[in-house]
Amino acid sequence: MRACLATPAIVLRAKPYGESDRIVSFLTEMHGKITGIAKGAKRSRKRFVNSLEPFSLVNLRFYERPQGDLVFILSSDLLFSFPKLVTSLDRISFASYLVEITDGLVGEGQEDRLVFQHLKNGLRYLNETDASLRFLTSFELKLLNLVGYQPVLDRCKRCAKDRRDHPSSRWHFSPRDGGILCEPCSRLRKETLPLGAAAVEVLTDLQAKDSSTPARRSLPSSVVSEIRSVVMRFIQYHMEREIKSAPFLYRFASI
C-alpha cells in the first residue's frame, strides 16, 4: 500500500487539466518542490476548496505514484491565504515574482526547509508590509545563497583581486562566472554587466544583513538600475528562462 505523506506547503502555481482536474506545483517544507495532479479540484467542495490558489500556505496530503513525475494529491487544507497579497497590483506583482523565482531556482524534490521558510517569510512580510527595493533585492540574494548560487562580490571571480584594495574601481558582473570581474578580466568575457563601486557596496551590504534592517540612505536611480539589472540577469541565467512576472514589477510595483 502506498504511504500517504503530509507536509505544510506553499502553492507555487496551478493550471487546469482536462475538465475538472488541476496540475499544481507546491514548495513543501519536508519534500522540496513537488508537482501533482489534483483530481476533481475544480468542483471539489471538501478536499481542495480555496486551497490551490498561488501563494496559499496549505497542509498538503499526497502519495507518490509508481510511474510518472506527478504525485497524486489527496487533499490540501488551507492554513493561511496571505489575504492582503491580492488587495493591490503592487503586492500581486511582488508576490508573483517571489514565487516564480523560487519555483525557477529550486529543482523538483530537493528538500530544503530553509528555502521553504524563506519564501514563507517573504510572503508574510509582503502580506503585512509595503514592499521595497531593499526587501526585494535582499530576498533574491538570500534565495541565491540558499540554493547555492551566492554571487561573489568581495573579489574578482577570475584573478581574485580584492575589491577592498581598489575601492573606486569600476567592476563588471558576469552571470556565467557568478561574481564580479575587474576591468581587465571583464574584457575576456562577452556577457558582463557594468556594476559601479556604490552598487557593489549596496549588494554586499544586503547580502550580509536581514531585509528588515532599515536602509541607511536612499539610492540614486543609476545605482538602483545597475542592481536590478545584475540581480535579475543572474537569476534568469540560473533559471534558464525569462522571468514572466518581472515586467509586472516595473509596470505595477513602485520600484
Next chain:
Amino acid sequence: MTYPAPLARLIQELSKLPGIGEKSAARLAFHLLKGNLDDVASLADSIGKLREQIGLCPQCFGFSELVAQNGDPPLCSVCRNLQREQDKICVVEEPGDLIAVEKSQEFKGLYHVLHGTISPLDGIGPDALRIKELLERLRHGSIREVIVATNPTMDGEATALYLSKVIKPLGVVVTRIARGMPMGGDLEYIDVVTLGKALEGRREI
C-alpha cells in the same frame, strides 16, 4: 477485435473532446450507430455549421451568430437588444461566464468579455486581453457602471484591480460582484476564506 474504420475514426474524434475518454467515445459512437438516421444527420449538420455560423460579437466579444441581421453588423442578441439597460456593463473572463450570468436573470445590462485574465505568473498582461476595446466603449458610450465579474482567483483579482485603476479616471463607477455564502449552504461546512468574505461583505437587513 478492431473497430471498422469509420467507427474507429469517430471514436478517435470523439475522444478528443474534454471529459471524453476512449470508452465513453465508443459508447457514444455505438449510440449514434444504433440511433435514428435523421437525428444523426441533424447532429452532424449542427457540428458542421457551428464554426461557420458562430463568431465573436464585435462589441462585447461574446458569442454571436455571424449572419447579419437586417443588414446590421452581426452584433450578438444582447448587444442588439435596446430594451436592456444601456448604462451598465458586466465584465466577464470568458464567453461561458456571460452565459452563466445571463442564466441568473438578475442582470439586464450589457456585457464585455475579456477572453482571459491578467496573470503575472504566466506573463499575460492587460494588452493580451480585450481591455482596450472596453475602454473604447466606455469613452464613446453612456456607461455609468462597470460590474467586474471575474473569478475570485488571484488572476481574477489582479484583473479586477487593474480594471478599477484604468476605468475610475473615466468617471465610471466600478463595482465587484459579491463573495460569500452559497444559497442552501451550511456555515459549519463553509471554508474560512469564503466565510470571512461573507462577513466582510455583510449588509443591513
